[in-house]
Amino acid sequence: MWMSLALLVGSAISATACEIPGGTLSNTITEGFSLQVQNASFPDIHNHFLNIWDWGGGDQHLFLSPAGNATSELTLIDGVITLPWDPPRRACINGEYEVKDNTTKVFMTERGDPRAVFDVIYGCNPDTDALQTELRFKSRDTSEYGGNIGTRPFNGMYDFRWTPAGTTAYDPDRPFTRVTLVVISSV
Template identity: 40%
Template sequence: MSPLLSAFCLALLGIVASTSACQFPDTPLSSNITDGFSIYVQNASIPVIHNRVLNFRPNGLDMHLVLRPAGEPTNDTLYLQNGRVIYNTLHAVIDLEYDPDNSTTKIFMTDRTYHPVGIFQPVYGCNPETDALQIELEVATRLTDPPVNGGKVGIRRVVDTYEFRYSPPDNSLLTPEWLSVTLVLFRNG
């Protein structure tokens, strides 16, 4: 290919890329999503977890959150009600298995009402690989007394899988075992 034609093709690709860039709609997202969805995680800098799907691992009446292939598929059974991630009669909580070494806490699904609930806010985001518009979930509040606003979700390797953890905002104790992720909604069906 001639240098002139090559430069023209690169310029044309740049124009196409700039006109197809991810743009957020003006309409804000509701904290209620009644159509069932599934969740996958993104962190392109960590290929072993990037684009893997959240599954459930039963533990008594609770469901622990793990990455596929471990666990059982969620298959569009999650929904959001006033910021609460719901599955049947279970809701997402941020409690138990607190790790003082890195100040993180487990996220899991339960029907018990005495655990601090996790409130999530849907936000628009852009897929880091395709630049496609996507809906992400961010931690809005951990309903403790007093409530903790913000924080982030991460993944940690545990025996034969990866489990979901919560870190409070401005956590200076995070170690390399903490793998920060973005939660992305999608529909399987």
């Protein structure tokens, strides 16, 4: 009887699992979108949104909602998150490096700082199991491949950081939490 129940539960789970379509998605999204942040293990972060904050000098710093200003006008150009302003701001990984947890700030700028480059992939929503479009981190410009994008506590808010692949550094006072970035279309 237990074996039958286990097979029935296993069948039900596999029947509801979302199916990932084959093929490669374009790394350019020209229609405006926002980015939902997912990590179901951390309710303080899960299902919040990436917001921007004018930090001065034309830079937009990235914070987890409710901090900062909501945006639904992001685009993805050749794998780089872009605010299509004049001049455009692009997501980069540079500055405010922290030795203690081996993370570097992710923010938007018009300068030529090392870009944060992403691939567009399909994934499954951890709450609903629905198919969703995600940005998977690919590289810091062309010099450093892999690593993780995540958030970290910052003055009562969460800012966005990058850490290289294989890092074991950890700061218990400001823990870095890896996140999934989900494209939410504005159209």
